[in-house]
Amino acid sequence: PRHLLTLDGLSRDALNALLVRAQAFAEGHYDRRALDGIAVCTLFFEPSTRTRMSFTLAAQRLGADTLNFDASTSSTRKGETALDTVKNLEAMGVRGFVVRHHEDGAVAALSQHVEDGTVLVNAGDGRSSHPTQGLLDMLTLRQAKGNDFSKLKVLIVGDVKHSRVARSDLQALRTLGTGEIRVCGPASLLPDASTLEGCTVSHDLDAALEGADALMMLRLQRERMEEGLIASLDDYHRDFGLTAARVKRAAPGAVVMHPGPINRGVEITDEVADGPQSLILRQVSNGVAVRMAVLEALLRG
Ligand code: CP
Numbered sequence: 001p002r003h004l005l006t007l008d009g010l011s012r013d014a015l016n017a018l019l020v021r022a023q024a025f026a027e028g029h030y031d032r033r034a035l036d037g038i039a040v041c042t043l044f045f046e047p048s049t050r051t052r053m054s055f056t057l058a059a060q061r062l063g064a065d066t067l068n069f070d071a072s073t074s075s076t077r078k079g080e081t082a083l084d085t086v087k088n089l090e091a092m093g094v095r096g097f098v099v100r101h102h103e104d105g106a107v108a109a110l111s112q113h114v115e116d117g118t119v120l121v122n123a124g125d126g127r128s129s130h131p132t133q134g135l136l137d138m139l140t141l142r143q144a145k146g147n148d149f150s151k152l153k154v155l156i157v158g159d160v161k162h163s164r165v166a167r168s169d170l171q172a173l174r175t176l177g178t179g180e181i182r183v184c185g186p187a188s189l190l191p192d193a194s195t196l197e198g199c200t201v202s203h204d205l206d207a208a209l210e211g212a213d214a215l216m217m218l219r220l221q222r223e224r225m226e227e228g229l230i231a232s233l234d235d236y237h238r239d240f241g242l243t244a245a246r247v248k249r250a251a252p253g254a255v256v257m258h259p260g261p262i263n264r265g266v267e268i269t270d271e272v273a274d275g276p277q278s279l280i281l282r283q284v285s286n287g288v289a290v291r292m293a294v295l296e297a298l299l300r301g
Helices: 012-026 050-061 082-091 106-111 131-145 164-175 205-209 233-240 280-300
Strands: 039-044 065-070 094-101 119-125 153-157 180-184 200-202 214-217 255-257
Touching (some): 012 131, 012 280, 039 050, 039 082, 050 094, 050 131, 050 280, 065 082, 082 106, 094 106, 119 131, 119 280, 131 164, 153 164, 164 180, 180 205, 200 205, 255 280
Parallel strands (some): 039 094, 153 180, 153 214, 180 200, 214 255
């Protein structure tokens, strides 16, 4: 595809090819002039630390010219639309846009109106999709557990309802033939049944952890949450927080992941987030490599 809007519909071969390329980048094999003369803009209408910074670094490592657009300090504040913003940046010669937006489908909508040579990468839209997070999570899992996912038991825990990360992870895990995908959270924070197709769903974290090989914790997205979905943060932590005692229920050598930012002491304790089984900062490192692979594939063809 010309843009990367979602992982839905991406074949296993295409996904694996991106992961193999990302692994080479992670090992430091890259051409610093691969995107020489190409301008890439990170266009963020929602806050970000990891995604925006790692896309900027990824583009710079491949030799692109980089621009950072932050809606909160731009003419968006004067009422300029996202499409007008893109059109103006296209007029300056920008070819690659990495876009984060609070509305579901916003990046796909923009893709209908851009010039032929323009490339869009979805850096997270509403609750829908965060494809490069899905890719970096799969790269991290591959490094830890090998390329064959058919025997893996992966557990996703928490606020799945509001999570574009969970949706992209679920799509990628299915495409890669994961042995068992478990999802656990309070009923109020789980999405509709179609999103959870093929998953083993539970509301009992202690039971769901038994024998799991990878524990993918999610951030409680309080900014997207209506009142009353959880009783209290203390209750949530008691029922769905990952503690060192709970990690012991998982398979020996289980790995702990979280996309960040972390609500420390809510969905995960400090001891686990910073502990020996945590791959949380490895995920962040892999984010740069995966984003290099995506930018190269889309902007060099
Ligand atoms: N994981 C993630 O998307 O983090 P940021 O919101 O900081 O980019």
